[in-house]
Amino acid sequence: MIVKNDKDREGMRAASRVVKAALDAAEAYIRPGVTTLDIDAVVEETIRKLGAIPSEKGFHGYPNASCVSVNDVVVHGIPSLQVVKSGDIVSVDITALLNGYQGDAARTFAVGEVSEADMKLIKAAENAFYAGMEYAKAGNRVGDISSAIQLYSEINGYGVVRALTGHGIGRQMHEPPEVPNFGKKHTGPTLKNGLCIAVEPMITRGDWRVYCASDKWTIKTSDGSNAAHYENTVIITDGAPEILTL
Ligand code: MF3
Numbered sequence: 001m002i003v004k005n006d007k008d009r010e011g012m013r014a015a016s017r018v019v020k021a022a023l024d025a026a027e028a029y030i031r032p033g034v035t036t037l038d039i040d041a042v043v044e045e046t047i048r049k050l051g052a053i054p055s056e057k058g059f060h061g062y063p064n065a066s067c068v069s070v071n072d073v074v075v076h077g078i079p080s081l082q083v084v085k086s087g088d089i090v091s092v093d094i095t096a097l098l099n100g101y102q103g104d105a106a107r108t109f110a111v112g113e114v115s116e117a118d119m120k121l122i123k124a125a126e127n128a129f130y131a132g133m134e135y136a137k138a139g140n141r142v143g144d145i146s147s148a149i150q151l152y153s154e155i156n157g158y159g160v161v162r163a164l165t166g167h168g169i170g171r172q173m174h175e176p177p178e179v180p181n182f183g184k185k186h187t188g189p190t191l192k193n194g195l196c197i198a199v200e201p202m203i204t205r206g207d208w209r210v211y212c213a214s215d216k217w218t219i220k221t222s223d224g225s226n227a228a229h230y231e232n233t234v235i236i237t238d239g240a241p242e243i244l245t246l
């Protein structure tokens with residue numbers, strides 16, 4: 001969506017605030033011994049209490065309010081009776097619909113005591129997002145964001161997942177353009193003032209290759225390496241981007 005007026009802009013902000021509140025609730029709740037389904041319940045309750053709809057539920061048949069992806073699961077982990085334990089890293093990806101507007105964000109959280117390598121991985125996913133933000137400005141092109149994310153990640157020794165991308169967002173969860181986390185500078189669609197996009201690096205401690213598990217949702221690294229995900233909903237402007245899900 002290209003936000004052209006205050007109503008749209010405020011709508012995107014409000015939906016994004018719900019997503020951030022649900023991420024915060026999940027972060028506060030996560031500890032060794034809880035199941036991924038328990039985490040999902042906290043997310044759903046938070047979204048509904050704020051008068052919003054968990055829009056992942058039912059999206060192409062997806063069964064839950066959130067995606068909860070542990071260790072080598074990159075994204076789209078289906079909440080289950082899996083118990084998280086100290087040393088795990090858990091990515092939570094949430095989309096909420098409020099008054100016709102979608103917000104979308106993800107974070108990777110550490111459970112208990114996590115290895116230094118995994119803590120660095122989590123921070124690198126966030127840093128890769130901000131590397132992309134340096135180029136998230138009207139007049140630049142999508143490939144400028146993509147290449148910055150890829151460069152930051154690969155220089156630091158991480159694999160950049162290619163099978164899934166960021167995306168435009170607005171009244172629909174997924175709108176054009178696609179925002180890949182790899183690519184070449186000066187290529188792709190030109191960023192316009194008011195364009196809303198979800199930018200979401202997914203990086204691994206190993207190779208970029210992934211596969212989809214037999215449940216048709218769970219995306220795992222092919223080499224079994226752990227992965228991290230960091231996503232925000234962003235509005236492009238003529239200056240610094242407005243990051244809505246912080
Ligand atoms: N929130 C995801 C994204 O970043 C989409 C989730 S897929 C769903 O684009 F099926 F869970 F909805």
Ligand code: CO
Nearest residue numbers: 093094104105
């Ligand atoms: Co998401």
Ligand code: CO
Nearest residue numbers: 104198200231
């Ligand atoms: Co997204």
